Amino acid sequence: MKLTINYFGMIAEAVGSSKADFELHGKTVSDLKNELENTFPDLLGMSYQIAVNQKLVSSETEIMEQDEIAVLPPFAGG
């Protein structure tokens, strides 16, 4: 399914965009993470969480077409 993903912080830098379409072949958040890391190897080893429809979710959560996805890393700076 085709998703629109918002990327934040250093994740956006690694992916090269803050908002982009992504074709997800699997159906869970875990699948999404694997596919993202295959497409963008710079994400491997980076710390981030996935939000689906403005809600932080676990790896088992299923993703539906039209869901709004955000990839959020922690920030260190202060």
Place this chain on the structure above:
Amino acid sequence: MRYDKQIALPEVGETGQQKLAEAKILVVGAGGLGCPALQYLAAAGVGNIGIVDGDVVNETNLHRQVLYTNSDVGKPKVEVAAERLKQLNPEVEIHTFSEFLTAGNAMDIVSNYDLIVDATDNFAARYRINDVCLKLDKPFVYGAIHRFEGQVSVFNYKGGPTYRCLFPDKPAENQIPNCNETGVLGVLPGIIGTYQATEVLKIILGIGEVLSGKLMTLNLLTNSTRTFEVSRNDEQVQKAKEKGLAAREKHTL
């Protein structure tokens, strides 16, 4: 007289002002986030403010750490900050800790305060604050920045989620850079630190909606703010409690 314009707000009033005067707030980090948070908290009449920072003022701090001036370069941040805040509001009692928050001192320092402001610039300190706050059952107001983006949340507030519920594992320090490495526009910590002070005031006054269970993100380049829901994760809470306990044991030894 000093507080007339905020006492005039029905949400504050004389009762709210008294609550502020009785509050004990600890600000960990007197840098980009800590400076504006400290200024507004002192100006608002928060009665007792603790400041923790082991650093000295560096010239490269001055574009964003607005409590400090040219002549402060080389001086301990907490001493300069305390002096400026006293000039701003002599009614505020200020305690300084010219050291970094460590496993050895965190329990002792944090235990004297009602609410903690995480204005630090590294993950070790952020996870330490989380775990010690959970152990001592204190809420803390989180703020963090990256280039043009900021995050704000309130953790461990009335049984709400903790920092570990949002980001379970501490990233390696070299994985995610801090401001010294990536650069930062001075206004960004100004805005995020001021947001943190706002949440502190709301919690003390018991007004509005506290950012507990929510992560707010802000991007200065796109003017976009978003709020994400964060749920409590009991497994992570337990892990944090164990870590907090470990900190205490280490301290006792």
